[in-house]
Amino acid sequence: MSSLYLQGLRQGAPFLLVTVPFGMLFGVVATEAGLNIAEVMGFSLLVIAGAAQFTAVQLLSENAPVIIVLASALAVNLRMALYSASIAPHLGPLPVWQKAICAYFLVDQTYAVSVARFEKDPALPLRERFAFHLGAASLICLCWYPATWTGAVLGARIPPEMALDFALPITFLALVAPALTSLAHVVAAFTATVLALAFVGLPFSLGTIFAAGCAMLVGARVELWQTRRREAAR
Amino acid sequence: MIDISPVTLWGLIVLLGIGTFLIRYSFLGLIGDRELPEWLLRHLRYTSVAVFPALIAPLVVWPAATGGEAEPARISAAVVTLAVGVLSRNVLLSIICGIATLYGMLALLG
Numbered sequence: 001m002s003s004l005y006l007q008g009l010r011q012g013a014p015f016l017l018v019t020v021p022f023g024m025l026f027g028v029v030a031t032e033a034g035l036n037i038a039e040v041m042g043f044s045l046l047v048i049a050g051a052a053q054f055t056a057v058q059l060l061s062e063n064a065p066v067i068i069v070l071a072s073a074l075a076v077n078l079r080m081a082l083y084s085a086s087i088a089p090h091l092g093p094l095p096v097w098q099k100a101i102c103a104y105f106l107v108d109q110t111y112a113v114s115v116a117r118f119e120k121d122p123a124l125p126l127r128e129r130f131a132f133h134l135g136a137a138s139l140i141c142l143c144w145y146p147a148t149w150t151g152a153v154l155g156a157r158i159p160p161e162m163a164l165d166f167a168l169p170i171t172f173l174a175l176v177a178p179a180l181t182s183l184a185h186v187v188a189a190f191t192a193t194v195l196a197l198a199f200v201g202l203p204f205s206l207g208t209i210f211a212a213g214c215a216m217l218v219g220a221r222v223e224l225w226q227t228r229r230r231e232a233a234r
Numbered sequence: 235m236i237d238i239s240p241v242t243l244w245g246l247i248v249l250l251g252i253g254t255f256l257i258r259y260s261f262l263g264l265i266g267d268r269e270l271p272e273w274l275l276r277h278l279r280y281t282s283v284a285v286f287p288a289l290i291a292p293l294v295v296w297p298a299a300t301g302g303e304a305e306p307a308r309i310s311a312a313v314v315t316l317a318v319g320v321l322s323r324n325v326l327l328s329i330i331c332g333i334a335t336l337y338g339m340l341a342l343l344g
Contacts, residue, residue: 017326034236039243046251055289056250060236066246074253076289079281085261085270092262103259163336165299166308169290170315170332176286177319177328188280189287196288197295211288212281219280220273 004128008135011117015109015140020147022050025167027151028158029054033061037152044148048141049107051175052076054168059208072209083111090118090129098130105137108175113140183226188219307339 023044030040035057043053052073059069083106091102113136118129158164180186192215199207236243261270270278294312296302315332322328 042247088261106258172286173315174328178323189283192287193291196291212284215284216280220276
């Protein structure tokens, strides 16, 4: 076994503290919403994206139309296009089937671990980069399936006093908070919050998409405005 | 409760799987290491800070578990999670503090 594979395993390991409870929570929430175990596992195996899976289940239980559910869950995953673009210089020359494997396993945590490693050591041979990414994915992604399965099996036995409904907002808030790194990010998040609350009455959770779309435009405008101001001051 | 046919649900799961894979494969597979246009990158940068808050704001303010009534335990848990997350930039720590606040407040308000 390649030593880079083992390095990937080791550097991915701490993220299990986030992904295992998150996966279990998805199993619980999806089961409570009425999905059977096969459907829960279908989500985890085919989609393998926690936030998008939660989004889909949340909107499904609000009886949103399937097309809205699909659009919202894919919108949540759009950030992965950025990961894909950012990791392309490192893994782009791989054969197609290996790139497909890397893409399937390109989640928040594996991206973070891999890109940090590749940038630290630009001379790393292509084969070893692939081995490292697989190593990181092995723990982080392969534990996602048994975690959701365990949650789905336990699901019905968890009493309402546990307030599990609120684990989802808490997890998402915890994921967003560290990303609030600039004025533009803060303004975008604020816009999304205010508009989502203002348009909560819209049918089919259209308010969510509208609010998120406006917030992305606002964030980009603020960034542009700040850049221009900085350049003018120079 | 989710109320759609199993066929529709599986259709959704498969399409979501394909769509997600294509997003992840997009630049890695098709565009290689060519640069993205700057205006597109600029909007993509705000995807997560736009989508997540829009999704959770109504869940925080009008939670379904309380019949849609704003409730102090859940709101304080959300505030604590956000504050700890912003200050510590540590996902796990803010989840733990948020859950502790939620259970603490729920026990306190009984």
